[in-house]
Each structure stands twice: as C-alpha cells, then as structure tokens.
Amino acid sequence: EPEVTQTPSHQVTQMGQEVILRCVPISNHLYFYWYRQILGQKVEFLVSFYNNEISEKSEIFDDQFSVERPDGSNFTLKIRSTKLEDSAMYFCASSLSVGVSYSPLHFGNGTRLTVT
C-alpha cells in the first residue's frame, strides 16, 4: 500500500538555525498538509497546500514557516529560525481530495524536531 514518507525521522538543531523537513506524499494525491504535535498535546494543523499554493494556514504558521513543492514528488516544510517552542513531532499528510468525497488523510510517521 502506498504511503507518505518523511525524512529525517529525527532532527536536532540549535535555536536560530534553519531546518527543512522533507516529505514524499502518495503519488496520485493532490492535497498536502503539515501538522505538528508537541509532546503530550493534540495534533495541530499548520498548513494545507494545493495546486502549488497554500490553501489554508493556521495562526502557528507565521513568517518563520514556509512550504514548497520543489518537484513532482517532494513537499517540504522550512522553519527559517527555529525556536525552542518549535520542538515537536511534525507530520506530513496527503489526500486525494478535500471535497465532499472526504478521502482520508494519509499521514507519514513524522519527523521529531528537537531545538536546543
């Protein structure tokens, strides 16, 4: 069964450094997402992406964050200058559609980001 893959599985970085989290969504999916989960807390929506542009973003997704689909397969999340509070598990997800058909979101296994 096709799956969403994320790399790296664990990233440690120093405060103020830039990080890029990488994701390869399922190949025929059209909608892409980033979510994050701070340890012990709920999964939170960051951003959704469709047709090469952001379709929706949350308050968390400020100017420090950006997403890109540089080629036909990768979907990246960049944090320009990391803060301690950015430490979390970051999940990439993709879906075939977002409309009435309610196709499920398929999640990757996440990248654990630790900011020191």
Add this chain to the structure above:
Amino acid sequence: KNQVEQSPQSLIILEGKNCTLQCNYTVSPFSNLRWYKQDTGRGPVSLTIMTFSENTKSNGRYTATLDADTKQSSLHITASQLSDSASYICVVTSRNQGGKLIFGQGTELSVKP
C-alpha cells in the same frame, strides 16, 4: 471556538473485551468526523470517516457512531487484541475549512493479556 473533547483520557482493558470511546465536539458548521488510530511514534491512521447523514460506520472490529444533533460520536472496539493498544483520536472537519482537521486529545487504550 471549535473544539473536540474525548473521554476517557486513558483506558485499560483485558484482551478479548469490548470497549467504547467517546467524543464530543463543538465544531460548526460540521462537515465530517473521523476516527484515527495512532501507535506510539507513528503517524495517525484513518479508521472511519462519517458525514452528518451517517449514523454508523464499521471497519472490521471498529464501529463508529455519530449523532450530529447532540454532536457526539463513539468508537466501539469489539473483541480487543493486544495490537489495539494505541491512542484513538477523534477528528472533526468544519465545512468551511476543508483540509483543516481539528484533533481531539485522544484516548490512550491499553489492552492487557
């Protein structure tokens, strides 16, 4: 404020027993409700998706119910197995925000032999 609340926070049951997990939500306008299973260190995996017109949906030993009037859902697990040990998360989508899922805190289920 759009919120999803789950109970209980954690649950321990013996292998082979049934259990029911609860979810209440205040998301409006409502689009659909999903149950996800999340194993430790893994991403969430979809179990069921229900729209407002669906009262029940099954996926193997998992049966989800939805009461859109009272804004409540439940997930019933039948004949539990050790591999059912995981966090079960109720997730709701608002009609105005198609791709934005609103997650509950999850119920941590532990199945003991």
